[in-house]
Amino acid sequence: TTTVGRVLFNQVIPPEVGYQNATFDKGGPNDLAMLSYDAAGQHRTAIMLDAIKDLGFSYATKAGVTFSFADIVVPERQDEIIEEAEGEVKKVFDLHHKGGITENERVGRVVDLWKKTTVKVTDEMMEELAKNRSGLNSIYLMYKSGARGSKDQIKQLGGMRGLMDKPSKIGATGGVDVIETPIKSNFYEGLTVLEYFVSTHGARKGLADTALKTADAGYLTRRLVDVAQNAIITEEDCGTVFGVHMSILKEGNDVVQSLAERIQGRTALEDVIDPITGRVLVSAGEEITNKMARTIQNHGIIDVHVRSVLTCESERGICAKCYGRNLATQKPVSIGDPVGIIAAQSIGEPGTQLTLRTFHIGGAASTATELAEASSSHDAIVKFDRMNTVTNKQGEMVSVSHLGKIHLIDPEDKKTVLEEYKVEYAATVHVQDGDLITKNTKLLSWDQFNNPLISSAEGVLSYDNFIKDITYKEEYNDITFSKDITIIESKDRKKQPQFRIVADDGSAVLIPLPAGLVIKKEDGAYVYTGDILGQTSRMTIKQRDITGGLPRVQDLFEARVPKDKAKISDINxxxxxxxxxxxxxxxxxxxxxxxxxxxxxxxxxxxxxxxxxxxxxxxxxxxxxxxxxxxxxxxxxxxxxxxxxxxxxxxxxxxxxxxxxxxxxxxxxxxxxxxxxxxxxxxxxxxxxxxxxxxxxxxxxxxxxxxxxxxxxxxxxxxxxxxxxxxxxxxxxxxxxxMLVKGVIEAQTMILNEIQEIYRKQGVKIDDKHVSVIIRQMFKKVRIIDPGNTSFLEGEIVDKVKVERENREVMQFGKEQAHFEQLLLGITKTSLLTDSWLSSASFQETTKVLTKAAIEGSVDRLEGLKESIILGHRIPVGTGTKLYNQMISKAVAEGKTTADIIAEFAHSDVQDETADILDF
Structure with a gap:
């Protein structure tokens, strides 16, 4: 069966694509355009999209889909759900009054309850909205088709508005405060005076943020363009033997990107071999097609070695094999493509979008709460990796390290790791090493509101360096008439609070205590391994707003040293x-x-x-x-x-x-x-x-x-x-x-993943390629430690490629090579250090750059885009690259006329109907 609308719609689709008997919502037209592009070519797809636009406007005019007050649906069970939640919240307050939980925990639990309630009400509302007028409710149509509005906005019309943000100081780090009393009404029923007042917080915050962040995002784009403008595809293959390993991408225990998504359009570095039959699926140096990527994933391969921009060894620019597919044309990238500028725009443009994202929701706090257990999604064998556990007196295994991982291994092929779970400190482990488990077996569980401190020894517990108001504070609990002891940041540097556990044989274990820990055991108590000695609250409120995100992206691209950074081990x-x-x-x-x-x-x-x-x-x-x-x-x-x-x-x-x-x-x-x-x-x-x-x-x-x-x-x-x-x-x-102690690739991957995580949290998809192009530029320079017999000076900062080239030459004569250390420079610094002084001077610090160039007598070879534009030269991209110039001069030398050359380079007059007119 089909509908009249679908028949009309299918009339404009090229016949090669086939009859599309489906409802087209948000992503539908996108996928259709891709299908058509593959099947019928660029020209026909353009004609199709134009026809769809005409069709759409003509019927939209006749249909008259409007936004009406009567279309807003308020769920029937709304009051019931809210009453239930109020009861739960009251229980939490009572528990707090009895001294069962701390103030911080109470806030955390209340906020969490209201978030879950808001989600429940929203889901009920969306269900009723979808059924309303047999799925033709106009607000639902607008949302479902992706024309306007988001779930978050509709929720505020007919569900409940939910929790609001408190405006925080500009530049304040960390999560945003949430006002813990939610707005239970919606815009349809109308807000109470108090709720209206609370609402204004969020609305104002959105407007102020937008104004401030647009400028930031614009400046980020400018710096990105400047650092990447020289990254052009200059050759077909650089011949490198290096690459990166691609595997499934996880955040915590959620799959963010499948293996197929990550490897399609990349060039394989080594043969990809089917583990069962031993057949070569993709040979080295071949492009992995979308179909092949899915095949590789379905054959249970979990790690593919591919070429990457990060490891490309081209002296100038990047080679086509390392870059892979051009995402605009879905074909391998061609020589002369300005991939650097494309990358800079791809990263900079969402920056402006993201900034505006906050104000769309009118400041309602978005939901991101963590699940408190993890289960297996395969039948597998359990294998522990770097686990450190103790057994508590209930006989449960408790992790006392955060470095441990549980690998689930394929029972048939012992080499294949199907899944990997990170085991947090204090998580309870429900499986044993070597267990054979079935799908949906519970592996881990943990307390999602608190970070407990676990005892790693048995014996008598005593307090060390507990000095009132210096290392701990007592909070008197009016309700329980007892005192809570909370560790505070020690005012006396020499005195740091710690637990001392003395075992029966007299040996003692010392446990350092972090600030914010609420003590759960008395001085002199006898404790067992695995006992909870205290806990710090873990706030589950995660604010989705790139105010935290954009500055972090800038810090990563500028390679700034973070405040209060983690200490990192240099050795195993x-x-x-x-x-x-x-x-x-x-x-x-x-x-x-x-x-x-x-x-x-x-x-x-x-x-x-x-x-x-x-x-x-x-x-x-x-x-x-x-x-x-x-x-x-x-x-x-x-x-x-x-x-x-x-x-x-x-x-x-x-x-x-x-x-x-x-x-x-x-x-x-x-x-x-x-x-x-x-x-x-x-x-x-x-x-x-x-x-x-x-x-x-x-x-x-x-x-x-x-x-x-x-x-x-x-x-x-x-x-x-x-x-x-x-x-x-x-x-x-x-x-x-x-991270450079681990190696250049590790440091690069870390920056890549951190940047991608920020964008992903905002629901923005950027291909890894684009970010890699920028990161490659950041790692281009090295500092000479010992020049050996080369022409460099000690302490000089030069391109890695130049040093390696000169080292090869020196080696041929058996002389001493230069030793250097890898540098990681921010994008601003990299832009100012380019070989072209014209490019640097037109970016920032003009006088400084020009005086330095004058003193050194620098020569600008006009190889990049920027310097060429400044002087009005033809830019070295597309048909302006040396390769094309050489081909044309060769043709002229052979005595061909301009018309011949054009006919040869462009497509011939006899244009095949399905061929790509626009594709040079």
């Missing part, structure tokens, strides 16, 4: 959490080939001219039984120490073979002093973790790379965790400069 190794210092706490990371105690014993630190050495005194160490002067003698491989006194006894002590003497020849010693021990040098760039007098156990780390975490920062690794280079040790935003 085991974590030891050190003691407290004036400025905070030290964390040590010991590499697996580092210094660990070979036996139990006591530590002594020796100070020598070469720096400190660690001595381990074991039960085999020899101890003096008398006092006197030391004489050391050696016979063969045996050392003997003699301690003698003129008027007393002389005693000889044999030293065990593997030990070193730790007293000096000729010095006096007292009774009961150790003479020998196992002596260790502290490895380079590391420091001793242990101090004189410490008792250590076999396998304990003695030295490690030291990282100082300032007081008040939350340490997110735990004693005994295994970290890899580039893992964060404390909370805070990651600094891309620090």
């Amino acid at each position: 190794g085991r974590v030891t959490i050190g003691g407290l210092k004036k400025a905070g706490r030290d964390i040590f990371v010991t590499p697996s080939n580092g210094l660990f105690a070979p036996a139990d014993g006591k530590i002594m630190i020796l100070t020598t001219d070469d720096g400190p050495r660690i001595v381990l005194l074991t039960n085999k160490s020899v101890i003096t039984k008398n006092d006197g002067k030391v004489t050391i003698s050696t016979e063969g491989r045996t050392k003997t120490v003699t301690v003698s006194k003129r008027s007393g006894t002389t005693m000889e002590y044999k030293i065990p073979r593997n030990m070193e003497v730790i007293v000096e020849d000729g010095k006096r010693v007292k009774k009961d002093v150790p003479l020998c021990g196992l002596v260790f040098d502290i490895p380079e760039l590391q420091e001793n973790i242990v101090e004189t007098g410490d008792m250590v156990q076999k396998g304990q780390a003695l030295a490690g790379r030291k990282y100082s975490i300032p007081s008040g920062k939350r340490i997110i690794v735990h004693q005994g965790d295994y970290v890899e280079s580039g893992d964060a040790l404390s909370d805070g935003p990651l600094d891309p400069h620090d």
